[in-house]
Amino acid sequence: MTAPVTAQRPARAARGTGRAGLLVRPALIGAGLLVLWWWAGSQQLDSIEARNVNGEVIGSQVLEHVELTLICTALTIAIAIPLGIAVSLSRSRAGRLVVLSLGNLGQAIPSIGLIVLLALVISIGVGTAVIALVAYAVLPVLRNTMVGIEGVDPVLTEAARGMGLSRLAVLFTVELPLAVPVILAGVRTALVLTVASAPLAALIDGGGLGEGLFTGLTLNRPVISVTFGVLVAALALLADWLGLLAETSLRPKGI
Amino acid sequence: MPESITGRPGETIELTDVTKRYPGQAEPAVEAVSMVIPAGEVVVLVGPSGCGKTTTMKMINRLIEPTSGTITIGGTDVLTLDPDQHRRDIGYVIQQIGLFPHKRIEDNIGLLPKRLGWSRSRVRARVAELLELVGLPADYARRYPRELSGGQQQRVGVARALAADPPVMLMDEPFGATDPITRDHLQNEFLRLQREVRKTIVFVTHDFDEALKMGDRIAVLRPRSVIAQYDTPEAILAAPADDYVASFIGAGGQLKKLALLRLRDVELAPAPRVGGLPRIVVDATVRDALDLMLGEGSDVVLVTGDFGDDAEVLGSLHLQTVMGAAAGKAGNP
Ligand SMILES: Nc1ncnc2c1ncn2[C@@H]1O[C@H](COP(=O)(O)OP(=O)(O)OP(=O)(O)O)[C@@H](O)[C@H]1O
Ligand SMILES: [Mg+2]
Numbered sequence A: 001m002t003a004p005v006t007a008q009r010p011a012r013a014a015r016g017t018g019r020a021g022l023l024v025r026p027a028l029i030g031a032g033l034l035v036l037w038w039w040a041g042s043q044q045l046d047s048i049e050a051r052n053v054n055g056e057v058i059g060s061q062v063l064e065h066v067e068l069t070l071i072c073t074a075l076t077i078a079i080a081i082p083l084g085i086a087v088s089l090s091r092s093r094a095g096r097l098v099v100l101s102l103g104n105l106g107q108a109i110p111s112i113g114l115i116v117l118l119a120l121v122i123s124i125g126v127g128t129a130v131i132a133l134v135a136y137a138v139l140p141v142l143r144n145t146m147v148g149i150e151g152v153d154p155v156l157t158e159a160a161r162g163m164g165l166s167r168l169a170v171l172f173t174v175e176l177p178l179a180v181p182v183i184l185a186g187v188r189t190a191l192v193l194t195v196a197s198a199p200l201a202a203l204i205d206g207g208g209l210g211e212g213l214f215t216g217l218t219l220n221r222p223v224i225s226v227t228f229g230v231l232v233a234a235l236a237l238l239a240d241w242l243g244l245l246a247e248t249s250l251r252p253k254g255i
Numbered sequence B: 001m002p003e004s005i006t007g008r009p010g011e012t013i014e015l016t017d018v019t020k021r022y023p024g025q026a027e028p029a030v031e032a033v034s035m036v037i038p039a040g041e042v043v044v045l046v047g048p049s050g051c052g053k054t055t056t057m058k059m060i061n062r063l064i065e066p067t068s069g070t071i072t073i074g075g076t077d078v079l080t081l082d083p084d085q086h087r088r089d090i091g092y093v094i095q096q097i098g099l100f101p102h103k104r105i106e107d108n109i110g111l112l113p114k115r116l117g118w119s120r121s122r123v124r125a126r127v128a129e130l131l132e133l134v135g136l137p138a139d140y141a142r143r144y145p146r147e148l149s150g151g152q153q154q155r156v157g158v159a160r161a162l163a164a165d166p167p168v169m170l171m172d173e174p175f176g177a178t179d180p181i182t183r184d185h186l187q188n189e190f191l192r193l194q195r196e197v198r199k200t201i202v203f204v205t206h207d208f209d210e211a212l213k214m215g216d217r218i219a220v221l222r223p224r225s226v227i228a229q230y231d232t233p234e235a236i237l238a239a240p241a242d243d244y245v246a247s248f249i250g251a252g253g254q255l256k257k258l259a260l261l262r263l264r265d266v267e268l269a270p271a272p273r274v275g276g277l278p279r280i281v282v283d284a285t286v287r288d289a290l291d292l293m294l295g296e297g298s299d300v301v302l303v304t305g306d307f308g309d310d311a312e313v314l315g316s317l318h319l320q321t322v323m324g325a326a327a328g329k330a331g332n333p
Helices: A018-042 A047-052 A055-090 A093-108 A111-121 A126-150 A154-162 A167-204 A210-218 A222-250 B053-060 B083-087 B105-115 B120-133 B138-142 B150-162 B180-197 B208-214 B233-238 B243-249 B253-260 B286-296 B319-331
Strands: B013-020 B030-037 B042-046 B068-073 B090-093 B168-172 B200-205 B217-221 B227-231 B279-281 B300-304 B313-318
Touching (some): A018 A222, A055 A093, A055 A126, A055 A167, A055 A210, A055 A222, A093 A126, A111 A126, A111 A167, A154 A167, A154 B090, A167 A210, A167 A222, A210 A222, B013 B053, B030 B227, B042 B053, B042 B208, B053 B168, B053 B200, B090 B150, B105 B150, B120 B138, B150 B168, B150 B180, B180 B208, B200 B208, B208 B233, B208 B253, B217 B233, B217 B243, B227 B243, B233 B253, B243 B253, B253 B286, B253 B319, B279 B286, B286 B300, B286 B319, B313 B319
Parallel strands (some): B168 B200, B279 B300
Antiparallel strands (some): B013 B030, B217 B227, B300 B313
8 A cells, every 4th residue: 555664753751661761761861971081091192183172172172063063954854754745735645756766766875975076976075975975864863754644643733633633734733743753753764863963074174073084094093982982872863862752752742 | 701602593404405425336326315304403404324325424524525516605606615624613523522632622613713712811711611511620621632532532522513603513423332321321411511512413323212312303314314304203103104204213212202302391280188299390301201100100100390209299190091191192192
């Protein structure tokens, strides 16, 4: 009946374990960062390492990374949700297939390949990095928007149509609110994907934590690469946690 | 009361040669149906599964567009109306209830009135009025649907359909999903409600006993919604048009006839002066009285105005009268 599509499941765990469960994650991340800070501080740093592993460089790269992620995620949402709504509204099977295959294609290409390819075709720089990261993150949001809307019980849409709501009114009063948990699960996936892929931006001069990471790798300085690697991981976990928070607080009451 | 529940009385619905052919199907799902549904009456469509009841009903509110034929409500051809506008004037109760789970009961009921631009206070008053009408406590307004039982949800479904005071109601097996006791209770409440609101109601069911109880008229349908008989419950029981209709009535046709007859509509004999006779209220049916006679081994029962031992005795009913009632109805149409 419908193209085989698997959507990211909305989080339910946070509900079951209560609000306290949501506090464990940031505590663990904080502990990890403390360990990192203690370990890096205990190392003898040579001049190259000292130039990279210091508060100022780390601070500015984290900021760049977060900025890049926020811009990409905002663009991803702005493109994927309206597109997903439009495809669901049109009820066009062809449209659905085209959009999903394009999205799948985007994700099947390894992100590093996509970034380098785009840099070759367009140019190096932040703009290209943004395009590549967005192209990569659109699919989960798009897919979940479509699946979320299509997953609304047809009985409810018929009840809404039957009371005289227009197609658009049905979308906004019934379908979208009920699809929110599924859509947010897609956004969370996209967010984590972006944080974790954003280091690749440094390959084409796009800035972010990738700069430190690749410096460490190319100059064979494990202290640098481990520091920046752990920071990326911590950011990704934090992003996932923020996504979970959003899912728990924005889930409509009553469902 | 500024806004009375009985605000807009029912309007006559007329179907003329209405046919629906689903794309890619050899046989039409509904073929050339013509019927008049008089204003303020409950017409029950009854027939086997798949015979086209739902399709026929949904063509009235245009959730399904007829392939040919005309449908008018209050003389207006519904195909000339804007479908959304048209549906706002028709209450629709679906079998699966379909309350919006993310909206509180008050927002489920108040959704359409709000969209029609009613003021907040008017919507709130309407919700309170409807909750009372369907027999739910006022504080249920703040609950979510999943915090209600199935039967309670079904009542909210009816309240929601009545919200904008539509002259016409379509009810597709509205009490299908409940146990027999709740169902009986909801049916009684519904009949009480209808005596107040006097809407034109199209009511779909598979259950002939429910049809007998609810309908002012019953349309017994064959496949493709072809009408086998369209008449009052009494007339159908007294003279089924053919074997198909008779098979719907099933066994116990005489008892069903007695179940339609209320004691208040029967001529009672004066009460005898002997004590200890079984008592029954005047709201009960002749069938209930017969059941009581059989249970108590008495061929006469006292009919009272109300429950209780000190209620006023209106008269008595004899077994002979019961048999006469059955024969009389059966005898001459
Ligand atoms: N959307 C549709 N497309 C094609 N055929 C349909 C569609 N809806 C219903 N039908 C067919 O039309 C016929 C009548 O269906 P309908 O739903 O009106 O029956 P019904 O009398 O309401 O049955 P039930 O008592 O089981 O609800 C059935 O044979 C059904 O298979
Ligand atoms: Mg049906």
